[in-house]
Amino acid sequence: MTLRAYLRVLGVRWKLIAVFVVAAALVAVGVTLTTSKVYQASVQLFVVSSDTSVPGAQYQGSAFTQLQVQTFAKIVDSPDVLHAVQKDLDLPMSDSELRSKISATAPTAQSIVNLQVQDSSAAQSAAIANSAAKAFVNVVEAYYAPNGKTSESTVRLYVTDPATAPSS
Secondary structure (H helix, E strand, O other): OHHHHHHHHHHHHHHHHHHHHHHHHHHHHHHHOOOOEEEEEEEEEEEEOOOOOOOOHHHHHHHHHHHHHHHHHHHHHHHHHHHHHHHOOOOOHHHHHHHHHEEEEEOOOOOOOEEEEEEEEEHHEEEHHHHHHHHHHHHHHHHHOHOOOOHHEEEEEEEEEEEOOOOO
């Protein structure tokens, strides 16, 4: 078809085309209005090995933490973390409901864990994210603590970027 043929079809069918454009716009507006907002708050944690007394141990500790952060990201929604968040914030949520709100990622070859929380409330998403980060730090450090003494843990986690309530 030539350009002239397309223009002729457009001239003849313009009403039908306009109806479809208006209908699509109305559907888009309807979906937008009926969909609830979801806010995402993020916390960044830095993971280090605390055994830095020997230079060789520093390198091994760094390599170890870069490998372990992938595992750490998988346990961010463990029962120990979830229960600590529920207790800290007095949340009347089930474990599965809270678990569905929390996720974590760990960039490859970095000692960073990014924790994200999605919720319909901006303030609550930030509160859950910060509480989960605090609980996560305690749980991971306890895993690597000899005799349960977290002050002697061989792995340390630091919150480098706490969550703030996201804006719309």
